[in-house]
Amino acid sequence: MTGNETSTAGTGPATGNLLLAAAPIGRPEDASARLRAALAGAEIIAAEDTRRLRRLAADLDVPIAAKVVAYHDHNERARAEELVGELLAGRDVLVITDAGLPGVSDPGYRLVRAAVAAGVPVTALPGPSAVTTALVVSGLPTDRFCFEGFPPRKPGERARALEALAAEPRTMVFFESPRRLDRTLADMAAAFGADRPAAVCRELTKTYEEVRRGPLGELADWADEHVRGEITIVVGGAPEPAGLSEPADLAAAVAAREEAGTPRKQAISEVAKANGLPKRTVYDAVVAARG
Known part of the structure; x- marks a missing residue:
């Protein structure tokens, strides 16, 4: 981590630093040397799943001497207040989720907001991201894209959310549960058109990685079969309107x-x-x- 910085421009007591650390999305060997060093030297580690953190550390042969606390969806609000207290007391905090970068469909956003409001320095240790990994292997345009996270679980809400994106010109990236993949792809085909190009990326960077490309209608039919693993969906943006507009x-x-x-x-x-x-x-x- 970097050295302590003051919470205001040259005045006030020194605070700790908040470090958002990207974790491998598949294979432990994708971890950077900086992540290894940061885990070994951390004072406090806030982990989405403490067992998975210790498993990763064991795979990397990194001893964990830090105080480790759970920081997940169910305690994020309360834990953020506690961690800001640690930061204001001058202690560094490293945040790590199960995979990818904290704050991207994972815990982290509330803590960052609270740390910024408190004048605490916030930085990131970059690394793997399922969003950009799926985007670049999808074969769809990468010059402009947007990340939409998980679509709503309830069918009506999901259909309305996707309909609102029907005219989005940028390539869109979504996360989805394998249990809802078939229904979500069918809703996407209904909202965006069955011929809209897309890609379903499964188990990215892992042993059984699979990227299935094709029109949304075909992908929805394919997903009727049982699909397992971590899923990222990439959908091409809306084409330039060539018809009526008035x-x-x-x-x-x-x-x-x-x-x-x-x-x-x-x-x-x-x-x-x-x-x-x-x-x-x-x-x-x-x-x-x-x-």
Whole structure:
């Protein structure tokens, strides 16, 4: 870790440093020399799973002399206050999760916010990330991307969240449980279109790593089989709209489909997909036209 810094510009007592340490997402040998040194020299280690921390340390042949405390989703708020107290008392704290970088769909964000508010120096020990690893092996554009974490678990909430992303032009990265993968991919196909390119990355950097690429509709069919392991989904961004955009034109397109016998809800969905727009945009156009 770096040396102590003052909590304000040259005034006030010295505080400890908060270090966010990236852990390997698969193989222990991917750990950096800096991570080994940081674990060996830490004063306090806040670990998402203390058993997995000790297993990693054993794999790396690193002795742990630090005080080790559990820091996970269920105690994050209370533990953050306790750890800030340690930092303000001048002790360094290293945060490590089971895999990847703390704060990215893992505990860490609340502690960072509290440490920043308290004037505590915060730094990161960079390393593996499932987000960027999946992105670069997906074969999808990498120049602009966004990370959306885990989609909502409840079907209705998940469908609405994905629908709100239908027009997102950047490549999107998601985490998902293997138990919900088939349903999530089916919802993505419904929201983004069955032909939207995507990749399902399973067990990245591990022995049984697998990257399955294809249209969302095909991937949803494939995921009907039982899929195991850590899952990261990468979805291509929405293509540039090549069709209608004016509200009056969108409303007219919906009306034409209704006259042909298509139910209004389905007609709105079809027009939205055909023009690379969220269904809400088309719905609002229909409401405005009828008003």
